[in-house]
Amino acid sequence: MKYRPSPKVRKALVGSAAVAVLGGMNAPAAIGFAQREYHQYEINRPEYKARYGHWDLLAMPTKYRVNSIHATLLPTGKVLLIAGSGNSIKHFNGGRFDSTLWDPATKTFKKIPTPKDLFCGGHTQLPDGRLLIAGGTARYEVLQGDVKRAGGAMLVKNEDPDHSRTFPKGTLFRSPTGKEYASQLPVSVPRATKTVDSATGRVAVTANQARVYVEATQDGPAGITNTSEQYAIVGLRGRDADNFYGMANKLGMDKKDFQGIREAYEFDPFTEKYVLVRSMSEARWYPTLVGLADGKVLTVSGLDDIGQIIPGKNEIFDPETGTWSPGPLRYFPTYPSLFLMRGGKLFYSGSNAGYGPANQGRVPGIWDPKSNTFTPVTGLKDADTLETSSSVLLPPAQRQKVMVLGGGGVGESPKSTARTAIIDLTAPHPSYVSGPKLPAPTRYLNSVILPDDTVFTTGGSTGYRGRSASNLLQAQFYDPANNAFTPAAAPTVGRNYHTEALLLPDGRVAVFGSDSLFADKANTIPGTFEQRVEIYTPPYLYRTRQAQLGSGPTELVRGVSASFPVTDAAHITTARLIRPGSSTHVTDVDQRSVALDVQRGKNAVTVTVPRDSSLVPSGWYMLFVTDNHHTPSRARWIHIS
Template sequence: MRFRPSRKVRSTLLGSAAVLVLAGLNAPAAVDYAESAYHDYKINQPEYKARYGHWAVAEMPAKYRLDSIHATLLPTGKVLLIAGSGNNIKLFKGGTFKSTLWDPVRNTFKKIDTPKDLFCGGHTQLPDGRLLVAGGTARYEVLQGDVKRAGGAMLVKNEDPDQERTFPKGTVFRSPGGKTYAAQFPVHVPRAKKTGDPETGKVTVTASEARVYVESGEDGPGGITNTSEQYTIDGLRGRDRNNFYGMANKLAMDKKDFQGIKEAYEFDPVTEKYVQVQSMSEARWYPTLVSLDDGKVLAVSGLDDIGQVVPGKNELYDPATRTWSKAPDQYFPTYPSLFLMQGGKVFYSGSNAGYGPADKGRTPGLWDLKSNTFTPVPGIKDPDILETSSSLLLPPAQDQKVMVLGGGGVGESKKSTARTAIVDLKADKPRFTAGPELREKTRYLNSVIMPDDTVFTTGGSKDYRGRSNSNILKAQFYHPDSNHFTVAADPAVGRDYHTEALLLPDGRVAVFGSDPLFGDKDNTRPGTFEQRVEVYTPPYLYHSNRPSLQGASQQVQRGDTAVFTTPDASRITTVRLIHPGSATHVTDVDQRSVALDFKREGGRIAVSVPKDASLVPSGWYMLFVTDEHHTPSKALWVHIR
């Protein structure tokens, strides 16, 4: 695209060029200044914005800034940003946990009291608009050279069928040789199980058990134990001393991974407060939460209370009772990307983030929870480079196509890929096929479903956590109808690990966070968490005559028709329900766009909502209409029940 500067600007640029000729090669700063001035001029021209869009940094007062790890658009139109301790061990040790509520319309902010370290928990939106947040951080990782005391898992046994017991944090377990280990968390041990044989009258007691992480009472290698031992519990007397005891196989000074918590909370968007609900059975750090067609929430994976990947033990949350129950077992690495598909099955794209062995739980496939069967879906290129890739259910959801974009090798691998791949899950034998490649090899790419059925992707880095100054200042739109990318304006802020992006109700996209490992190309300075919020205004918002919808939010039953007033009924070509996003670690399984059939009725449109709960799960949605130029309205909130 050619830009024609005004006469005044041409004079300025020519003058700058003359200065640069006189300055010669000794004036790199002057060259940079001139290039920067021209760049700023170019990206602010109306023609440029109408073709590529425009980025701007949102002003956030210092007292509200935080290390955004999680971002959710609430049905009030506000955005909840959760940091918890924000990957800052000093805040963790000090018990300082942060959340900020941002109103992007008024650009106002509010601090939210945060009861636990929700850093790296899981979250999803419930049918009534509340946000379920489960899991988080119980302990930061400690590298092997920094481990001061031996520690590990202690199984606490109970052989008493008449008594359950909770042992507090600090409970001391003593080995036969006198070594002591203290529980780092409270541990509840249920009653032993008593069964009787009606024929013989014989009664059998089976000990119950619970696990807790313990650490040695002394620094150094003296606390290491490499043999299986039975441990007494200090303070117990008589029968209790025999009925309650500890068992451990190995207590060592190995690297200590992050540990999860079991606590769960609902964030109420009306009262703007966290409310504690029943805790999970498993501690989880880096879990995925995904809503199902019956309104319940599936929680999978995460690191447990001793820092190991939860071995396939999954749970279901019922919002009606605010309780958890057991779900079918299935193993996944941490933060797996799981999507509810038509028919109620869950598709695992292979995308994940963080932790898990390279040879387990990496294969994409369809999971039938009713029969607990997992059917692999083949065909993806670079299957070993799916970690930190982006995944989404392509718009509209009726097409049942899932796309994977970019990705990196397992752990701190330098590998990355420009691969995209698409699978049609309506096919008789679903199989990934290659999509158009990204402009660069990219991991940590954020992907956002837009009202015009495109997918906006932005940021990422080539290397692990932006290492070697490898952040990618590029953005683009993917067009599902033609299977190609078009270029968007370049963001000004680099984004890699711990970054999120959300579609706002006015059609813009907000991008948060970024946690580079290093702050320079040579990897000699520690990185700084990016607290700036950058907002992208797409090209369609620089078009004139944006269509409008009028009226308040509505409650609509699936299978019913809803009527909306608009002065632009004759211009409307599409109607979309878009579920608000809830993103963390390049994982956003909440967002989906559902195409609605509609009829024009004078100055109104009547839209029909599909009856299938697996296509349109209950909850709050943004209703957008677009015109013949693909320009969207502002959204109206609709509650689907």
């Protein structure tokens, strides 16, 4: 509906200048009211929308609202919002784990039973459309001073070459001085390794081991142990007591970090249920999952089951067999941004989301998982502000250019940057070159690929988690063809940590979440999680009527052409396959836009899918066609097999 100022507003607009001159007591209120009303009038004008677009708040009933930590567009056109415990220790302790399914087409919502705390796990779309979610939260962090019981890592040893054993949660380990510690999770210990010397016939047994987090059974410093000790497992006798025991170096009351889980699930978009699959060998919190050219998934980084960053033990998931296997060893900080390149290598942009030392794993580069070689790249300015930065494979993917935008210093550093940089991965010696600056230094910026080959960027804050009321109510478009930003309409909701953004099948963008540390400029009032969802309608949907893309084949093979009926076919200029986004912590390595060859007929277009599986990994895509006014059609879902 077109906005028209009321007679009262028009009167206020005309009289506001006079009121200001008179300087009456009500002048500030009158001016403020007039400014707000004029702003509403301005942003609702058709001419304004056609230039800058428009924001609307989603009418989501209260019972479906969640602390959105993860957002994924599914091949049904619905959006899965995963909160898990939603960064609420109250929810975690109460076993309340949430997910909501939103259908933008029908404007309906559904609560999804969530079996585990998937808060801060990793996820990626599988070739058949299922969403793989691996890892999550086993324990919330406890700051030093709040720790009530000593705890730490216990190595559970097995010297029995004939038997493995699983010890349940709550197993007690007793020190030589009588101190007892209880395991916080079940732990399975493989059997020992037995070797026979072929020359002498002597048998050698090498103990195997597994690690588990333990806590003292009593509160306070009496539970602290600062020496290396061997621990008896309470309840074992005879040979079992000799073969199975614990070893720990230090069990103290220092800060306890978040701890990950080993469990993995698939969310089936068609049955709309979580399905448990085989667990990883490593527990992970804040991992990145990236799809490979062969359809398998590489899982990297994360905090483990005792809250330490995993030192390069990566894993590969095979969706055909549902099994995990060891991957190439390579250390990364948590939530690293990894992009599948042509040829099957991975590009690490340097963007990450937080945990890990400042001097390890921060250098961007090209990683070959097959040979496990890593080639650093140079040229990046403000290289110490890559944490909480945004990275995107620029459209179309054939150009193999990656852009990094904004970012901040490591941890709670107050440093942030307006820097952007671009790397051409097809160059003989790829190196970052500076791009146009953002309007302000920005952390937590969301970047979304649009069907018209631009990138929509929105939100973020200057300070760590929005400190000192530093949320940025601004949005802009980046045009790779012109290497420039242009302004977009400003959002009404500030976004920083724990925020996500997705392209919808109708060409709009939905933005979720935000988790400010404080709610005031003085940083004295605790912040609350932002549950409102805001939807942005880009200018291209206000300029000309959308072309109507008719039904055609839903299953395509790489290298094959297919025809689709379309209105005004003569004016169609481009066709794009856009892989649906799967976003968390402003990290989305799933989204990519692939250019298709287009042939125009009288009432149809024929498109051809590239042959390269590293350019077009198997899976579901949105097919958009765009006219000569850069207006995209609504998407058709296409499965590439």
